[in-house]
Amino acid sequence: xxxxxxxxxYWRRNLTLTLSLxxxxxxxxxxxxxxxxxxxDIVFLGFPLGFYVFxxxxxxxxxxxxxxxxxxxxxxxxxxxxxxxxx
Amino acid sequence: MDLKLLTYIIVGLxxxxxxxxxxxxxxxxxxxxxxxxxxxxxxxxxMATAADWMSxxxxxxxxxxxxFLGYGGSVYLMGWTGGYVLLAVLLAPYLRKxxxxxxxxxxxxxxxxxxxxxxxxVCLIFISFTYxxxxxxxxxxxxxxxxxxxxxxxxxxxxxxxxxxxxxxGMKGITYTQVAQYVVLIFAxxxxxxxxxxxxxxxxxxxxxxxxxxxxxxPFLHKLDTVVQELGFAAYTSSSMSTINIFAITFALMAGTxxxxxxxxxxxxxxxxxxxxxxxxxxxxxxxxxYTTAPAVGAxxxxxxxxxxxxxxxxxxxxxxxxxxxxxxxxxxxxxxRWEQTGLLKFEDKNGDGRIQYYNDKNTxxxxxxxxxxxxxxxxxxxxxxxxxxxxxxxxxxxxNWVIALVAAGGIAAALSTAAGLLLVISAAISHDxxxxxxxxxxxxxxxxxxxxxxxxxxxxxxxxxGYNPPGFVAQVVAFAFGLACASLFPTILLGIxxxxxxxxxxxxxxxxxxxxxxxxxxxxxxxxxxPMAENIPANWLFGISPEGIGMVGAILNVVVALxxxxxxxxxxxxIQHMVEDIRTPRGSGLxxxx
Numbered sequence: 001x002x003x004x005x006x007x008x009x010y011w012r013r014n015l016t017l018t019l020s021l022x023x024x025x026x027x028x029x030x031x032x033x034x035x036x037x038x039x040x041d042i043v044f045l046g047f048p049l050g051f052y053v054f055x056x057x058x059x060x061x062x063x064x065x066x067x068x069x070x071x072x073x074x075x076x077x078x079x080x081x082x083x084x085x086x087x
Numbered sequence: 088m089d090l091k092l093l094t095y096i097i098v099g100l101x102x103x104x105x106x107x108x109x110x111x112x113x114x115x116x117x118x119x120x121x122x123x124x125x126x127x128x129x130x131x132x133x134m135a136t137a138a139d140w141m142s143x144x145x146x147x148x149x150x151x152x153x154x155f156l157g158y159g160g161s162v163y164l165m166g167w168t169g170g171y172v173l174l175a176v177l178l179a180p181y182l183r184k185x186x187x188x189x190x191x192x193x194x195x196x197x198x199x200x201x202x203x204x205x206x207x208x209v210c211l212i213f214i215s216f217t218y219x220x221x222x223x224x225x226x227x228x229x230x231x232x233x234x235x236x237x238x239x240x241x242x243x244x245x246x247x248x249x250x251x252x253x254x255x256x257g258m259k260g261i262t263y264t265q266v267a268q269y270v271v272l273i274f275a276x277x278x279x280x281x282x283x284x285x286x287x288x289x290x291x292x293x294x295x296x297x298x299x300x301x302x303x304x305x306p307f308l309h310k311l312d313t314v315v316q317e318l319g320f321a322a323y324t325s326s327s328m329s330t331i332n333i334f335a336i337t338f339a340l341m342a343g344t345x346x347x348x349x350x351x352x353x354x355x356x357x358x359x360x361x362x363x364x365x366x367x368x369x370x371x372x373x374x375x376x377x378y379t380t381a382p383a384v385g386a387x388x389x390x391x392x393x394x395x396x397x398x399x400x401x402x403x404x405x406x407x408x409x410x411x412x413x414x415x416x417x418x419x420x421x422x423x424x425r426w427e428q429t430g431l432l433k434f435e436d437k438n439g440d441g442r443i444q445y446y447n448d449k450n451t452x453x454x455x456x457x458x459x460x461x462x463x464x465x466x467x468x469x470x471x472x473x474x475x476x477x478x479x480x481x482x483x484x485x486x487x488n489w490v491i492a493l494v495a496a497g498g499i500a501a502a503l504s505t506a507a508g509l510l511l512v513i514s515a516a517i518s519h520d521x522x523x524x525x526x527x528x529x530x531x532x533x534x535x536x537x538x539x540x541x542x543x544x545x546x547x548x549x550x551x552x553x554g555y556n557p558p559g560f561v562a563q564v565v566a567f568a569f570g571l572a573c574a575s576l577f578p579t580i581l582l583g584i585x586x587x588x589x590x591x592x593x594x595x596x597x598x599x600x601x602x603x604x605x606x607x608x609x610x611x612x613x614x615x616x617x618x619p620m621a622e623n624i625p626a627n628w629l630f631g632i633s634p635e636g637i638g639m640v641g642a643i644l645n646v647v648v649a650l651x652x653x654x655x656x657x658x659x660x661x662x663i664q665h666m667v668e669d670i671r672t673p674r675g676s677g678l679x680x681x682x
Contacts, residue, residue, distance in 0.1 A: 003668050011671055018176050025172045029165060029341070030334055046298030046306050054161040055153075055382035056294060059168040059375045066175045066368040073180075073364060082674045084359050 010080040017072055021065050028053075028061045094233050094492040101271050101496045102248060105264045105503070109252030112263040117532050120257030120539050121188040121515050122355045127262055129362040133369025135262045136353045138269035138504035140167075140344075140370070141377060142218075143225025146272060146501035149378075150480075151473030154385030164378055166337045168371060170344025173577075175367030178345055179354040181584045181670050183363035188355065189512070190348045190576065191520040197583040199663055200591040201525055206598050208516045210575040211348045215509045216553065218347075218568045219546075222506040223554025226499060232429055232478065233495035239555060245503060246551040253507045253514075254543045258356060261507040268500035273376060275497020279481040279490050280380050283387045286484060293383035303403050311390050314400050317407055318393070319450030319459070332628075335636025342642055343569030346577030349508040352515070360673035388476040391483045395420065396443045396469060408462040413442035422482035431472035431479075438465035445469040510550060514543035567609060570634070574601035574641025582649055584671070587664045593653030601645030608637045 032039065032053045039050030047055070077083030114120040127135070145167070153160035185193055191211060195204025223242060230241025252260045277293070284296030288307050301310050312322040344350065353370075354363045390400070399405030399412040406412060416434060426432040434443060446459065448467040478498070481490040518539035523530050530538070575598050582589045582597070612627070612634045632640060653659075669675070 007668070007672060014671070021172070021176055025169065029169050029337060044298075045295070046300070047308060051308070052298070054165065055297070056379045058165050059371070059378055062168050062172050063368065063371055063375060065172050066364075066371060069176050070361075070364045070368055074361060077361070077673055082672045084361060084673050084675075 006080055007082070010076060010082055013076055013080075014073070017069070017076070021069055025062070025065055028058050032058075090488045090491060091235060093488050094495050097489065097492040098234065098496045098499060101267075101500060104267050104271075105248065105252060108263045108267050109256045109260045112259050113255050114257035114259045114536075117188075117519075117536050117539070119259045120536055121519060122352070123257075123259040123262045125356060126358055127356040129357050129366035130369050131266060132262070132353060132357050132362075132366045133371075134269045134373050135265035136350065136366070136370035137373035137377075138265040138272065138500070139261075139353055139508040140350055140505070141272065141374060141501055142505040143222055143229075143498065143502035145377065146276065146498055147225065147229075147474050147477050150381045150385040150388065151476035152385075153382050154389045154476045155473055160385075161382065162333050162337050163340065164381065166340025167344055168374060168378055169337070170341040171367055171371040171374070173341055173345035174350070174354070175364055175371075177581055178351065178584070179363040179367050180360045180673070182351060182580070183354055183357065184360050184670050184673060186355075188352075189515045189519050190351050190580070191516055192524065194576075194579060194583065194594070195520070195524060197663065197666070198589075198591040198594045199660065200595065203591055203595050203598070204520055204524055206595060206602075207576065207579070208520050210571060210598065210602060211516050212513060214347065214568045214572050214576075215349060215513050216549070219506050219509040219513075219550040220553035222502045222509065223550050225502040226506070227554055229495060229498040229502065233492075233498075242551055242554050245499070245506070246547055249503055249507050249510060250544060250547045253510050253547070254540050257539065257543075258352075258511055261504075261511055262356060264507065265504045268504040269373060271500040272497040272504075273373070275493045275500070276377050276384075276477075277380055278493060279484070279486055280384050280387075282486050282490065283391070283480065283484045284383060287387055287390065293380050293387070297383040297386055307390075308386065311386055314390070314393055314407070318445070319447035319452075319455050331631050332633055332636055335632040335639045337636075339573045339636050339638035339642075340569055342577045343571075343573035343638055346572035346575070346580070347568070348516075348572075348576065349505075349512045351580075352512055353508070384480060385476055388480045388483065391480075392471060392475075393445065395423070395483060396445045408458055408464075410440075410442070410462070413440075413444050416441050416443055419443070422479055425482070426475060426479050431475050433470040435468055435470075437468050438463055443469050445471075506550065510543055510546045513546045514539050517542040517546075570605045570609060570636075570638030570641065571602060573638030574605040574645055578642050578645040578649070582646065584667065587667045588653065588659050589649060590653045590656060590659040592656040593649040593651075596652045597645040597649030600648045601641045604644050605638050605641035608641075609634045 032050065035050070039053065040048035042049040044052050074083070114123075116124070118124050149160075149163060152163060182190075182193060185196075187193060187196065191204045191207035194207040195201060223245060226245035227238040227242040230236055230244065231238045234241070252264050256264070280293040281291050284293040284299075285291050287301060288296040288299035289302075290296035290299045297307065299307055301307050316322050354366060357363050357366050394400040396414045397407055397412050398414065399407045399409060416436065419434075423432060427434065436442075438444070440463070444462075444464045444467065446464065446467055448459070448464075450456070478494065481494055518535055518541075522538050523535050578601060579594050579598050582594065608629070629637070629640070
């Protein structure tokens with residue numbers, strides 16, 4: 001295929017989105033570990049917060065990240081006219 | 088009705104269900120055999136992926152790991168869910184657009200090299216076989232414990248069943264049986280959890296019950312922490328691993344998850360690129376239902392075990408060290424007798440008082456040892472295996488027999504669904520990548536399909552043999568499978584999509600270095616076929632990273648070597664660069680095809 005300016009712009013937007021979401025993924029996966037003890041002094045829904053983040057918080061944030069990615073990419077596909085045709 | 092008969096009936100019914108589904112969804116073409124015809128709805132695929140992914144280890148062992156490691160055990164929980172973010176945003180949509188049948192096929196085409204394809208097949212076979220051996224063992228163990236048959240009989244029954252639907256149905260057959268297996272395993276996991284959460288905290292939702300309060304109004308987690316700490320254990324809500332090691336293990340599990348071939352191919356089965364993205368999200372939804380329940384199961388099962396052997400563990404509290412608090416061995420409940428026979432529960436009356444003292448005798452703080460001595464305790468008398476936390480959970484809580492039987496069916500479903508997925512990628516790698524791709528390019532579709540079925544049949548036999556006669560490393564397979572996937576396949580696929588200029592020399596040398604380094608490091612400390620060359624302790628580890636986490640270093644080496652080598656060798660041809668551009672754009676995706 002030949003690459004148009006539109007394709008390039010689409011790919012750039014895609015990369016920006018992917019990298020921002022991965023930054024968030026990195027933040028929730030690897031940073032709370034350093035502050036777990038301090039976070040445990042805060043109570044959230046009856047949980048020590050540090051414990052909650054590991055037990056339930058991170059999987060929920062992961063779901064949110066994928067959800068945002070799916071919606072944003074569908075919009076990008078449409079906006080740049082690179083989405084798939086209905087079959 | 089007695090427990091054994093009921094278990095036979097419920098497990099038997101689940102088998103009838105799987106066989107029925109497999110007959111209904113048998114494969115007629117290579118497209119159906121490898122990628123279920125490419126028309127699987129994203130939600131259905133998400134559910135099948137969840138069953139494919141959640142193995143005997145997730146079902147049986149994870150809650151126990153968390154129960155005893157506190158949230159140090161939740162690196163597994165995070166590592167195994169965070170991988171889906173990587174899959175969804177980095178791999179699944181692009182590989183779906185590529186639209187072929189197998190992972191080695193992508194690597195071979197993208198790097199215009201049969202050598203690359205063969206190296207990928209080697210990685211895939213090694214990862215998948217180590218993993219599947221553990222699954223078959225799991226099937227055998229669940230059978231022998233609940234149905235009281237010997238491990239061999241259990242193993243052969245499991246092999247027969249997987250043989251039937253993986254060989255007959257191919258990807259199409261296993262997709263729909265995996266959906267049925269997901270339903271069985273998720274009910275088996277959550278129903279006991281709901282009952283127990285109700286009993287202890289009055290809240291039917293285990294996820295919320297974990298943060299709820301016990302009868303006296305005290306927060307449950309606080310109560311549990313107090314009890315286990317008083318008995319010398321670390322608090323349930325604390326962790327004891329080094330930061331760098333947690334980081335490395337979490338990363339290796341995540342990238343390993345994203346690089347596991349049997350998980351990746353599930354995303355080849357959906358109709359569109361769009362569906363591949365959302366399907367990863369659905370998979371995580373279905374996985375999270377079990378994974379967020381696990382910490383609650385772990386915590387409540389642990390509380391129940393303590394409450395069983397120490398009568399002072401009640402909502403209102405009491406003296407844990409009083410003589411009368413410890414349970415008389417003669418008065419132990421039925422479930423303890425049953426699990427003692429399996430060896431997962433052991434009692435040794437060290438102080439000869441006929442009572443069970445269950446505490447952490449490794450705790451050497453002065454105050455604690457003084458209290459234990461004053462109470463006349465001469466060491467911990469009860470050894471509890473991690474796996475009991477899920478398997479015996481309903482019995483400990485005194486739930487009805489049908490719930491216990493359901494847990495058996497759930498454990499078997501978890502192991503079978505993963506085993507089938509693994510066997511299928513092995514057979515596809517052999518019939519499609521090696522046979523059609525390398526040795527017999529002109530083979531007809533019919534012969535290829537037959538070869539795929541034969542390869543699946545042989546793979547079932549080998550898996551069964553490995554499960555029956557584990558080569559002594561089943562316990563280490565997690566480190567191996569994830570570390571190798573993380574260090575070999577994941578970075579190579581990633582570079583293939585996000586770098587247009589990565590060439591075959593770079594990719595092949597990267598894969599080999601990543602694989603070789605990770606394999607060598609694990610061998611060095613764990614010694615699979617040889618005796619370990621160094622003691623597996625933190626002081627000996629490179630950068631303080633344990634063999635479970637070394638895949639992260641392997642992945643970094645893979646990328647660095649690939650980049651350096653690709654700079655020094657012939658550039659990637661233009662038509663391949665165009666192919667990469669095409670992969671990056673959803674438009675024009677067709678059904679998965681072989682050419």
